[in-house]
Structures are given as structure tokens and as C-alpha cells.
Amino acid sequence: MTGRDGRIVVVGASLAGLRAAETLRDEGFTGSLTVVGEERHEPYDRPPLSKQVLLGRVPPDHVALPARRPVDADWRLGVRATGLDLEKRLVRLSDGADLPFDRLLVATGVRARPWPDEAQAALDGVVGVRTLEDARGLLERLEAGPRRVLVIGAGFTGSEMASVCRERGLDVVVAERGGAPLIGALGGVLAEVAADIQRAHGVDLRCGVTVTALEGDGRGRLARARLSDGAALEVDVAVVALGAVRNTEWLAGSGLAAGPRGVACDAGCHAFDLNGVVTDDVFVAGDVARFPHPVYEYQLLALEHWGNAVAQAEVAAHNMVSPGVRKRPHLSLPAFWSSQFGVNIKSLGVPSFADEVAVVQGSVEERRFVAVYGYQGRVTAAVAFDQAMWLDFYGRLIEAAAPFPPGFDTVGRPGKPEVLPADVPDPAVLSHGPTVAVTGHLPDERRVTLLRPPG
Amino acid sequence: MTTETLLRRITDYGNRADPYPLYEELRATPVARQEDGTRLVGTYREILHLLHDPRISSDLRNRRHRERAAPDDEDDQGLPPAFLKLDPPAHDRMRRLFMRHFGPPHSPRRVSALGEELPGIITGLVDGLAGRNRIDVVDDFAYPFPVTVICRLLGVPREDEPRFHVWADAVVASIDPGPEENPGERRRAGQQAKAEMGLYMSGLMADRRGSPRDDMLSGLVNDDIADSGVEPVELVTNSVLLFVAGHETTVNLIANGMLTLLRNPEVLADLRAAPAAMPQAVEELLRFEPPVHMLTQRTPLTDVEIAGVVIPEGVPLSLVLASGNRDPQRFTDPDRFDPWRPDNQHLGFGGGVHGCFGAPLARLEAQLALTELIRRLDSPRLAADPPEYRRNPVLRGPRRLLVDFDGMRP
Ligand SMILES: Cc1cc2nc3c(=O)[nH]c(=O)nc-3n(C[C@H](O)[C@H](O)[C@H](O)COP(=O)(O)OP(=O)(O)OC[C@H]3O[C@@H](n4cnc5c(N)ncnc54)[C@H](O)[C@@H]3O)c2cc1C
Ligand code: HEM
Secondary structure (H helix, E strand, O other): OOOOOOEEEEEOOOHHHHHHHHHHHHOOOOOEEEEEEOOOOOOEOOHHHHOOOOOOOOOHHHOEOOOOOOOOOEEEEOOOEEEEEOOOOEEEEOOOOEEEOOEEEEOOOEEEOOOOOHHHHOOEOEEOOOOHHHHHHHHHHHHOOOOOEEEEOOOHHHHHHHHHHHHOOOOEEEEEOOOOOOHHHHHHHHHHHHHHHHHHOOOEEEEOOOEEEEEEOOOOEEEEEEEOOOOEEEOOEEEEOOOEEEOOHHHOOOOEOEEOOEEEEOOOOEEEEOOOOEEEEEEEOOOOEEEEEHHHOOEEEOOOOHHHHHHHHHHHHHHHOOOHHHOOOOOOOOEEEEEEOOEEEEEEEOOOOOOEEEEEEEEOOOOEEEEEEEEOOEEEEEEEEOOHHHHHHHHHHHHOOOEOOOOOOEOOEOOOOOEEEOOOOOHHHOOOOOEEEEEOOOOOOOEEEEEEOOO | OOHHHHHHHHHOHHHOOOOHHHHHHHHOOOOEEOOOOOEEEOOHHHHHHHHOOOOEEOOHHHOOOHHHOOOOHHHHHOOOOOHHHOOOOHHHHHHHHHHOOOOOOOOOOHHHHHHHHHHHHHHHHHHOOOOOOEEEHHHHHHOHHHHHHHHHHHOOOHHHHHHHHHHHHHHHHHOOOOOOOOHHHHHHHHHHHHHHHHHHHHHHHHHHOOOOOOOHHHHHHHOOOOOOOOOHHHHHHHHHHHHHHHHHHHHHHHHHHHHHHHHOHHHHHHHHHOHHHHHHHHHHHHHHOOOEOOEEEEEEOOOEEEOOEEEOOOOOEEEOHHHHOOOOOOOOOOOOOOOOOOOOOOOOOOOHHHOOOOHHHHHHHHHHHHHHHHHHEEOOEEOOOOOEEOOOOOEOOEEEOEEEOOEEOO
């Protein structure tokens, strides 16, 4: 078996799985390729599900991912992988079949974290947003004109849901445990801006509270929600947006380093086994992966970002068919966008990896600005509200470990920016690892150089 | 020869027909300092980075050495600069206001509605050429077509176009960076022309206040700008910008397009057989023979290091788009015209916040015009190659493009 032939199995037929399959064929893989996916659908795109689809602008059956090229593969859709036997090199399937492989890609992503109480979760009107079915159901409910919608959790998905409701003219309450929306992703300073935007758009935003119970009307329909501050709200729909759970249960007992936080792998996408030794033939990509990023002191990052799923799938596929010297690291900076309340938010780098933040371009009052995040005197992230066109520049600063705060004038914003504490929820994750720079532009040249040893 | 004289040699009219060897020389030096202090940048990646760099200003008032600066004309007359020459946030405010009347989300139908009128305009012009065996693609077609379109877009009466023609020529001549001839004279003539255009444009706008028609000027004067911080006089200078930017460039794209297709008869035959490929061919034209060869208005606000070289604060900086478009580090076989080139992210429309405002319209105009020209002209061939070029090295294109043909197809 050489790199270009043999049997490859991809588990997970969504964004990462599809892009990996395409890249494998692009890179000249001529062997047999099988893609296993639990969902019955052809691979589809999730970002529109919480945006255009719920606004009625894109019909739910128009979200298939565009194919970049034809892929000669055996697509096993509607079939779940139930186990992995590394010794026999078999993937066990829910239809009873065993699928032999020479190389395996794990791309099983995440699912919506369910409402913890099963009986309450089963009430008619309690919904999540992850799959096409979820979006279809939710669209129907929103079109029926509910009197009031409750969104539980104000992360990106929850905030986008609130935006959709307001755009549809629906009353919406958002309940968030933290001090402000998006606080986990963007830190306190920008989260306050997000809170202002929500309130200005008529969202009934309640922060620092949790939803303690969802109650039915006695006939199985959702009627009421109780909050930790004692409030009781009459609601017809509750959208559960409490984040995600990694789809790793099928790997339990396989010997891979798989758990609730994802499947750990190296920067070349090779999965770690339980002992922390890299495997040769098992690869990971997309939302299910946890990988070390040199720019972030080699900490293992688990990202739920569309762009990461694509980039990582491409690197994994490349490495699956390339000999050692030709392998590539997955070094792209984390990037994420969201559209809500008419604002296009884009983030580059890891904003929670920060101790300080400064607005360097535009103005917060106009809600058009770029904020740069710094950690121990170097730039680690940048977030733009309606100013995404500038972010590539800040990406280069991040990759060069450029000094923070930036000391230069920018168009329309002369003078030194005001530096504020980043106010990220869990600074405990920060450590004192080495500082590196990412260099090179073409995929084959991108490498890391050490700038400052830990100290 | 030294790279210090590159700008002089690029501007030298003798090199107008083929500046590309000079660009190759330029790319050997990431930042080429010129005798007058101007820095030229000609490699793709560096240009792209500088276009998106917030430390780079488009506002000439940030140049340290005023005497070296390109003409800062509006300033002299107390007229505000058009948004092409402003930095954010003033630039963004004005561009957004104009975009409200040009593209999505507020005016999603503007370009497509205009697009429906384009075939009629084109057919009219081409029909008018019947019975001849030689045409000048520039004067007979490439010029009148986009002018008609931009008049229609803004709401400028077509009969007044000859006046605009003279004004626009004067404005374009005034931005010629060449040292030859009398720059002071050209500058004054350009300012004079802009002032006259402005007066004329204000007149058109006044007619539309309160009695809107289906055109952009009507939309602009009747928009509520009360709390946008925009002065009515800015609507005038920017409408003039749109008028000038909206056709000088498109003329070159169409003329360069015909020239390139006639130099590549196999491609012409392919496109005639498969007109659906014309959009890609136009993108390749924007790479291969871009109508705007360089952006001469940039100034760093602070010392900026690029490719290991520092461009000092306040010096004139020119981004040579046409050179970046031929950078072999970015495009394989860059000197080949190949409409089927994959991943053709050319620099023809610039990029970043100042990236071409009119690109969707310009693309549509060029696609329809070239498709129809090659469909109708029977056995077209160049009567002179290279053709006679205009003086301007920035907005570079043929002054005349004589084409012989056997007849006009229906
Ligand atoms: C509503 C919504 C909005 C989003 N918006 C944005 C956005 O604006 N910007 C952005 O950057 N990102 C956004 N994302 C995130 C983005 O969609 C994900 O990063 C991306 O889908 C990850 O792709 P993936 O292939 O890794 O995982 P997934 O898309 O989760 O796919 C995993 C697939 O594997 C299947 N699977 C799981 N277990 C098994 C098994 N045992 N056997 C077989 N198949 C299995 C699953 O059914 C699923 O189809 C959004 C996500 C959602 C849900
Ligand atoms: C083929 C035709 C065209 C080409 C090659 C072209 C090219 C360009 C380029 C390179 C820029 C960037 C200038 C800079 O960064 O300094 C630009 C800006 C601009 N173009 Fe075009 N253009 C074309 C047609 C048009 C048309 C048809 C219009 C109007 C309808 C137009 C209006 C503008 C305006 C207003 C700007 C300034 C944008 C800003 O500063 O934000 N252009 N164009």
C-alpha cells in the first residue's frame, strides 16, 4: 500500500468529511474511499440554519454544500459508526457491517447540548439548532407567530436566534448565565457592546440568570419557563442554545484519546492514543478535533468554526496521502463570523487568550470597529464589528507575535488606543509557554519559528 | 539601469505599448525608491497586503512633502475631496451613502435593471457601424458605450455628453504622473474642468430635488442626509467622481479586450463558440491588461515595514497593480492570456476599502460589449499592432484601435 492507494474511511459526512474526501481525490488518492454519515442528507451547510433559513430567505432544502469536484466514494448515509477496533482496523456500523480501513478520518463533529431534563426537553416547543430537521421545525414554529420566544444561552447561536426573532417582529427573551452575551467568546468589553446592540433591537435580555425549569400546559406543550431570579415567563417556544457536545461516544474503548472535550491530535491531524502517542493511520478534523496551536502556546484548541473545519480537513487529507517529509502542519489562525442584528462580527485568533483589549479602528458608538486582543504584550486576536475587511492585516500581526498594544496610527484613528482589561471569563487557562511566529504563505512553506522561550 | 528611474521609464510614452518588462524589473526589488522619493511596489503579495493595511492612507493631506505630492486639486478650491481620496470613517460614510443608491441591500435592482438596457444600447451602436470595413473600436464603440451607460445611471442627459467628454479628458490628463509637458498647466485645466462639472452636476441635482426620476442623482438628492454628517456639496464632488471613474476605465477594458482577443485568435474563436465563458475572460483581461495600471495616491501614516524594507511615513507610495497581476509568484505563466486560468484573484479593481465601487457594472458592461462585438464582426483583424496609446500611464489603453473586418453579421 502506498499513500495514493489502499482503503480510506471517513466517519462524519458533513463539512469536514466532504472537504476531506474532495481533497483526497484532488491529491491523487486512487484507492477505495468510504464516507459514513449518520444523517440521511447529502452534506449540508450549518451556518445558514440559524440565519437566512429561519428568516425565510433561503429554503431549508437549499443548503447543500456545493461540491468542489466530483468525489468517487461509497457514501453510507443514514448509518452511524458505533465502534472502532484499532487492532483489526475496523469501523463498526449501526447496520451491523464492519468496515475495514487502512487509514481513518474521524470527522464526527458535535451535536447540540440538550436541555438537561429529559421530560422537559420533550415538551412540544423546546428545540435546539444544529441539524436541518431542527431548523425546519423551528422555522415552522416561528412562522406560526408564537407570542414569545425564550432563547436559553447567549453564545453565537443564541444571539443569532434572538436577532432572527426580532427581525421577524417576535417578542424574545434571552436568558444568559454570564454577565453579557458572547462573553465567553469575546470577553467582557465587547460583550457589553453586544448587550447594547441586543437591547437596542428590543431583545428582553436577562443576564446573570439561569433557566431552572421548563413547564408544560398539561397536554405536553411548553407553556412557561422559570428563571433563577424567581421570574416566570409565559413562552411558546424555547430555543436551547447551551453549546455543543462532541460526538466521541462511538470511540469509547477504542484506545484513542477521545472524550467529552474531543479527540486530541497533533498539528498534523494525527490522533493521539490514550497514552498520548500519535497514531500513524488515524486522523481527526473539524469540530470534533482538539489540536495544539503553536501561536497559543501549543494548548489544545477545540474550535467550532466553519473555516477551521475546512482548513483542518484539507491538511488531514493531504497528510493521509503524503510521506513524512511532505506532511503539513495545520497552522491557520482560528477564524469565525456571525451575523446578528445587522452587524457582521468576525473574529480572528483566540480572543479568550488575552489579558488586554484595545479598540484600534473605527468607533464603538457607531458599532463599526476593530478591537485587538493582547496577551503578555503580544497580539493574540482581533475582532471586527462591520469592519471585517481589515482583519487579514491583524492576522499577520498575530502570526508575527507583534507587540501589544499596537503603537501605530491607523486611518481615521490617530493616537494611542485606550487599553482595557480583557475580562475573559477563565484566565486560568492561560500559561507561560513559548512565543512563536508563523511564517510562510504557501501551504508547503508555513512553519513556526521560536521568538521567545517560556520564562 | 537603476530601479530609481523606473517610474520615469514607466511614464515615458515610448514604453506605453509594453510596460511589462519594466514591471518585471520592478518586481526584483520589493520596494523601489524613485528619484523623487516615491516608493513603487510591484509584487502581488505586498500590494495585496498594502491595500488592506490600515496604516496606509488614501488622503494626500497626509503626505509630508507637499511639493512632491500629486496634485491635491480639490483642496485648492475649497471643494471637499471625493471618497476615493478620503480615509475612514469619512470615506466609509460617503461610500455607504452612494452604495444605498447603487447596490444591495438598498438598491439590489439598480445594476440588473440597467443591465437589461445594455443590449439595446450595444446593438444600436454596432448597427450604426454597418456598411464599413474599418472601425476605430475606441471612438466608435468603447467610448460611447460606457458613457451612455454612466449617463443613464446618474441621470445625465446624453446630449450634454460632449461637454463632459472635454471635462473628463482634462481631469484624466491632470492625474498623469508623468514629468513631461507642463504639469502645472494640466493641473489647472483639470481643476477648472472639475469646477465646471460640479456646477453642471449641481444644476441637474437641483432639478431633481422634490421631483425624482429613475436615476441615481434623484436618489442621492432626495435621500435624508440630515444626520449623516454629509454636506450637500459632497454629493456633487462624488457624483463627478462616479461619472469620471465610471467610464474612463471601462473604455480601456473594452479596447484592451478587443486588442487582446484579436492578438489571440484561438481564444476569440473559443469565446465566440462559447460565450458563457466571457465572464472568466473578462476577469483574465482585468489581470492581463488592466485599465488601471497603478494607484498613485497612497501615503503611509507611520513607518511601514514590508518584505523587510521600511517605507517611511509621509512618502508617496504607488501600488503597481498591473505588475502584481503579472507576478510569477502568484500566477503561473503570467504573461499568457488564459481565460480558463483557475483562482484568478487579480488586482484589476484594487482591493480593501477603496476596492472598485462600480465593479459589478463594469464587469457586466465589458462582458456584454465584447460578446456582441466578436459575434457581429466578420473576420476582424488589427489594422495596426501595437495601436496608438493614450499618453496616460495610469489609466492605460489605446487612443485608437483600428480594426478591419469583412462585414457585419446580423
Ligand atoms: C446553527 C449553526 C450556525 C453556525 N454558524 C457558524 C458561523 O456563522 N460561522 C462559523 O464559523 N461557524 C458556524 N457554525 C459552525 C460550523 O457549522 C461547524 O464548525 C461545522 O459544521 C463543523 O463541521 P464538521 O464536519 O466538523 O462537524 P459537523 O457539521 O458537526 O458534522 C459532523 C457529522 O458527523 C455525523 N456523525 C456524528 N457522529 C457520527 C457517527 N458516530 N457515525 C456517523 N456519523 C456521525 C453527524 O451526524 C454530522 O453530520 C455554525 C453551526 C451551527 C450548528
Ligand atoms: C473596468 C472598469 C473599471 C476598473 C478597472 C476600475 C478600477 C478601479 C480601481 C483599481 C479602484 C481603486 C482605486 C484606489 O484604491 O485608489 C477603483 C475605485 C473606484 N471605482 Fe472603479 N473601475 C472601473 C469601473 C468603474 C465604474 C463603472 C464605476 C462607477 C459606476 C467605478 C467607480 C469607482 C469608484 C467610485 C471608486 C472609488 C472607491 C472608493 O474609494 O471607495 N469604477 N476602480
